[in-house]
Amino acid sequence: AQSVTQLDSHVSVSEGTPVLLRCNYSSSYSPSLFWYVQHPNKGLQLLLKYTSAATLVKGINGFEAEFKKSETSFHLTKPSAHMSDAAEYFCVVRAPNTGNQFYFGTGTSLTVIP
Amino acid sequence: DAEITQSPRHKITETGRQVTLACHQTWNHNNMFWYRQDLGHGLRLIHYSYGVQDTNKGEVSDGYSVSRSNTEDLPLTLESAASSQTSVYFCASRATANTEAFFGQGTRLTVV
Secondary structure, eight states: OOEEEESOSEEEEETTSOEEEOEEEEOSSOOEEEEEEEOTTOOEEEEEEEOSSOSEEEOGGGOEEEEETTTTEEEEEESSOOGGGOEEEEEEEEEGGGTTEEEEOOOEEEEEEO | OOOEEEEOSEEEEOTTOOEEEEEEESSOOSEEEEEEEETTTEEEEEEEEEETTEEEEOTTOTTEEEOOSSSSBOOEEESSOOGGGOEEEEEEEESSTTSOOEEOOOEEEEEO
């Protein structure tokens, strides 16, 4: 079975400080993993994806994530938060043994304090 | 530019009415999906299609149906709207099983 757990439903950081959004996954097979961002009243936009190549993945807007198989984690980080980063973030797993369906975490709401 | 569009963006309907939400993509993607987004649940899969005339049930398909008569469109129909179907609905498409998905802007549906 596949599942995704986002460990924090809300994260608040000050502008200019690091961001860490945590994601753990469960998958019977080698999964592909994604982070999507959703700004208020907008659709979901792909931030980055891991598909079995380099374990450290760089995405848009300075975000990156590291795939750690031993820890079944795919945490999203950014060295310095910007006000425009305030949004909802979703960790997603795509598992080949279930027709490559996407399984979404429940989301983490990021607040950036000026 | 290719895109995926949903209409309407907002809809209020009464309990028991039939409602259809439109999804149209111009990428010529084979795979299309409908999700609903509710607080505390993330996005949950309602129905999906891997090509014309192909439709499949997702995790929360009860009370919903879809049809795929062409590549570009996957309309979602609520046969008899219920208050439990008040939600934000997202359509998505992808070229193949191994590519990323692109999402529409969402449709906020309120059933009163």
